[in-house]
Amino acid sequence: xxxxxxxxxxxxxxxxxxxxxxxxxxxxxxxxxxxxxxxxxxxxxxxxxxxxxxxxxxxxxxxxxxxxxxxxxxxxxxxxxxxxxxxxxxxxxxxxxxxxxxxxxxxxxxxxxxxxxxxxxxxxxxxxxxxxxxxxxxxx
Ligand SMILES: [Zn+2]
Numbered sequence: 001x002x003x004x005x006x007x008x009x010x011x012x013x014x015x016x017x018x019x020x021x022x023x024x025x026x027x028x029x030x031x032x033x034x035x036x037x038x039x040x041x042x043x044x045x046x047x048x049x050x051x052x053x054x055x056x057x058x059x060x061x062x063x064x065x066x067x068x069x070x071x072x073x074x075x076x077x078x079x080x081x082x083x084x085x086x087x088x089x090x091x092x093x094x095x096x097x098x099x100x101x102x103x104x105x106x107x108x109x110x111x112x113x114x115x116x117x118x119x120x121x122x123x124x125x126x127x128x129x130x131x132x133x134x135x136x137x138x139x140x
Contacts, residue, residue, distance in 0.1 A: 016035060069105070
């Protein structure tokens with residue numbers, strides 16, 4: 001095999017590496033993104049597939065945000081439900097378990113949206129519309 005590197009001004013369209021199931025960039029479902037690249041480029045990855053490999057900075061959030069209300073770092077004293085006492089965001093190990101946990105007034109996050117009457121009406125309307133369309137087609 002001979003590898004030649006040519007500097008080319010031509011461009012071509014390449015399908016993202018995420019379209020190849022054996023590639024480490026494969027996102028789980030084939031990625032259909034076409035990328036315009038220089039003619040000598042063998043493979044390319046779109047930004048979505050590349051970004052998927054970068055772990056989201058969730059770990060920090062998950063560890064610290066559970067059971068903490070917004071702005072707890074700024075509270076004079078915040079007692080976590082596990083008994084840890086924080087004063088202005090700094091843990092006070094010597095006060096552990098000496099206070100009642102601070103009640104969090106915030107509403108629960110990530111609540112599932114309830115289906116409203118409007119949604120139901122709209123759903124029914126679209127279903128009727130679909131039925132009408134299909135029956136009209138079969139008549140013709
Ligand atoms: Zn892709």
